Amino acid sequence: MNYVDQVYLFVGKAVVLAVIISFLLSLIIALLVGISFKTGRYFLARPMLIGISLLESFVKAIFWLARADDKIVDDVGISLMNYINRGKFYATPVEERFVFMPQCLRSIDCPAKLTPEGIICVGCGRCGIGEAKRLAESRGYRFFVVPGSSFIKRIIQRYHPKGIVGVGCEMEIKEGLILCHSHGIPAIGVSLTTAGCVATTLNWEKLYDVLLQRSN
């Protein structure tokens, strides 16, 4: 066997070994994700989160092969980030925590006006945002209804919040949690129960659990 053949053989073996190791690791992570989803408890939280980040496609493929909903992987990934962040988040003074709500949760008849500080809810009662704003502000949070994704970056740069609660679809939450992590801000994400551009829905109790530090 000449030198070139030996290199090809070595690379081939290395690729096969890498695929086998990735598959086995993904299998372990898929099992941990399944257990976490069933029990609501997180074993090896940080390694599991790193594993989901690095091997998300493999882990989702295993869920798909097992005929399970691969959305569970996203759900558990968000819950893990929340779980890891919550200690630091609740250690920050509440006055330095910001809440960002998506505008799609508003009633289609919302009378609120757009300003440089976001959409200013007037508490008309046509959607749940008014009550959430009242509760959050009574606890000391700063509350924003977000007109677009660039708004959050602008507010972070202007006010430097020390903790963030973000509501949105799963994709927005994942991106938002990564953005906050890159700024060193502990964040908690709450996913919409129905996503979309208008008339979205939220399990408001889940948001209140976070704001009132009940459980999440």
Ligand code: SF4
């Ligand atoms: S409660 Fe606030 S956000 Fe909801 S529709 Fe009324 S003004 Fe708009």
